[in-house]
Amino acid sequence: MVMAQALGIGARHRAPGRLGMMGRQIWDALRDDKPALVGLAFIILLVAIAVVTAIWPGVLPYDPYEQDLAQSFQPPSPAHWFGTDQQGRDILCRILVGTQISLSVAAVVVVVSLAAGVLLGAIAGFKGGAVDTVIMRVMDMMLAIPSMLLAIALMAALGTGIDKAVIAISIVAIPQYARIVRGQVLSVKEREYISAARVAGDTDATIIFKHVLPNVMPSIIVRATLGVSSAILDTASLGFLGLGVQPPAAEWGDMLGSGRNFIFTAPYSLVFPGLAITVTVLAFNLLGDAIRDAFDPKSRKR
Amino acid sequence: MAKYVLKRLMMAVLVLFGVVTIVFIIMRAFSSDPAASVLGQHATAESMAAWRASYGLDKPLWEQYVSYLAGLLHGDLGYSYYDHTSVAGQIMGRFPATIELAVCAILIAGVFGIALGVAAAVHKRSFWDYFSTVVSLVGVSMPVFWLGILLIILFAGSLHVLPSTGRIDPMLQPVGGTGFYLLDTLLSGDFEAFGNALAHMILPSVTLAMYSLAIICRMTRSSMLDTLDEDYVRTARAKGVRRRRVQTHHALRNAMLPVTTVIGLELGSLLGGAMLTETIFAWPGIGKLAVDAIQQSDYPVVQGVVLLIGVIYVLMNIVVDVVYAYLDPRITYTKEEG
Secondary structure: OHHHHHHHHHHOOOOOOOHHHHHHHHHHHHHOOHHHHHHHHHHHHHHHHHHHHHHOHHHOOOOOOOOOHHHOOOOOOOOOOOOEOOOOOEHHHHHHHHHHHHHHHHHHHHHHHHHHHHHHHHHHHHHOHHHHHHHHHHHHHHHOOOHHHHHHHHHHHHOOOHHHHHHHHHHHHHHHHHHHHHHHHHHHOOOHHHHHHHHOOOOHHHHHHHHHHHHHHHHHHHHHHHHHHHHHHHHHHHHHOOOOOOOOOOOHHHHHHHHHHHOOOOOHHHHHHHHHHHHHHHHHHHHHHHHHHHHOHHHOOO | OHHHHHHHHHHHHHHHHHHHHHHHHHHHHHOOOHHHHHHOOOOOHHHHHHHHHHOOOOOOHHHHHHHHHHHHHOOOOOEOOOOOOEHHHHHHHHHHHHHHHHHHHHHHHHHHHHHHHHHHHHOOOOHHHHHHHHHHHHHHHOOHHHHHHHHHHHHHHHOOOOOOOOOOOHHHOOOOOOOOHHHHHHHOOOHHHHHHHHHHHHHHHHHHHHHHHHHHHHHHHHHHHHHHOOHHHHHHHHOOOOHHHHHHHHHHHHHHHHHHHHHHHHHHHHHHOOHHHHHHOOOOOHHHHHHHHHHOOOHHHHHHHHHHHHHHHHHHHHHHHHHHHHHOOOOOOOOOOO
16 A cells, blocks of 8 residues: 555656556555445446447347337336336346447547547647637636536537537537646646757657656546546436437437336336446446546545 | 736636637537428428528628627527527526526535535544445436436335426416515415425425535545644644534534535536436426527527526636635735735
């Protein structure tokens, strides 16, 4: 523990480029953190479910898309553990297939918003002056609109669909990353090794990618892990409002939205998809908290 | 201080100007033509053109933008595409419902969040500590609409003890007044209506409160743990001050500083972020107004609501900073380093 803490403090001033050490540091912290390990195990399980159901759909006992109105609204039973929905589809199978959408949307959203946010934040922090002002004021403006409202407005403009949902959710997540990266860039850019690199003839772009980014990595990893949680929640929210992924695709939020009219007749059709969202988000939050503790001993839970 | 506030307000105006511009661009430049969705599929090209002209949508985009801004300066937010009522009027009619809901939610979140956070910090590793950890983790992980659905299933569906939609029975709806039903019914002495409005308030406000409760609880716990570690707390204990008194008078008061900030910011986001909660409970506030307007392509209404929410957000941030400075004498905003 003490060792991990010492490493944690050292991480801020470490010479750039030692990603292996960072992984080591995360693992050291995770090893002692049971809830985080449970979260990590659950995430691995989810990824496995998504991959297996994607490459071998036959593994599921029921077709998650095929309608069978004679089977509609079967309550949970040994044949249908979570019951069936209004179109007679097995809810458990739909939830399992739904991991594909939730995880892939979240992954794409994090990669896209991270790339854009890092780039904007690094440019703003590094260039300073008018460039900084313009970029960061635009970020402020985006932050002044609740992210869900901005995402809904973007969906209204772009039209519904999974690709549009990815764009909308990515856009609203950019300012968070940009802010973190800019702050970190400002704090490292006056360090001596940066000046040394400049004297050695490195260009701005080289300095950003070789010297600045590795230093802001810890904050970015933490934000990205928690960003997966918000991306999953945002996707589900858009789906719930009928704006995101379109039927008959199995998406957890859409399952809740389309089951809403049957809230009193078939409550089980709403309980389980919501549970899937909650547990998945919880798993990423547990992991994110543990990683944050690994990099910032001050925030460590007592 | 006054200079600082003035500077912040000027920045706020700039940010809001940007918000208006961003939303205008999203709604007018990227969106599909609203004429088709307003007039229906069977509208002729001529009637659609006439409709567009009546809203000035046939003019170049920059001209529409200038006239929208000019309207804003006069407090004119435009007119709904559907019933041609003024957007400002629609928002004013709906805003009290949102304020009432947000205030009830922040009261629930504040009271229970602080109580739980303090209990967790004072009795470390007790049942309350673990309970608070679970509440704050689950609270931020649960989609708000699912929590609402669960509460409806339980309290309206199974137990039949609470209503699931609306603000009050239509029969008991207060006429005129402030638009705050709890206040109106209480002032008129109509206790049946008050009880009815209160019953309608419980599920939506608990649903909306949960996320903020989790955040406030977590903040209170960590802030309280920090202050309990401080030298002055130990000194007070060493001087013989009773434990309970040290906890309330020395630790809690100082621990409340960051918590106050969080509560202020949460209130700001509750006022603007209740779209999902209002949708589930058919709560006639500005969040539901925005969602409905977006689904109907009623862009002027969307623009108006987003502007209002932006104003609330930005002002709340300034208020929180000023209150923080007032509560913590170490902070001054008069010099640059503040």
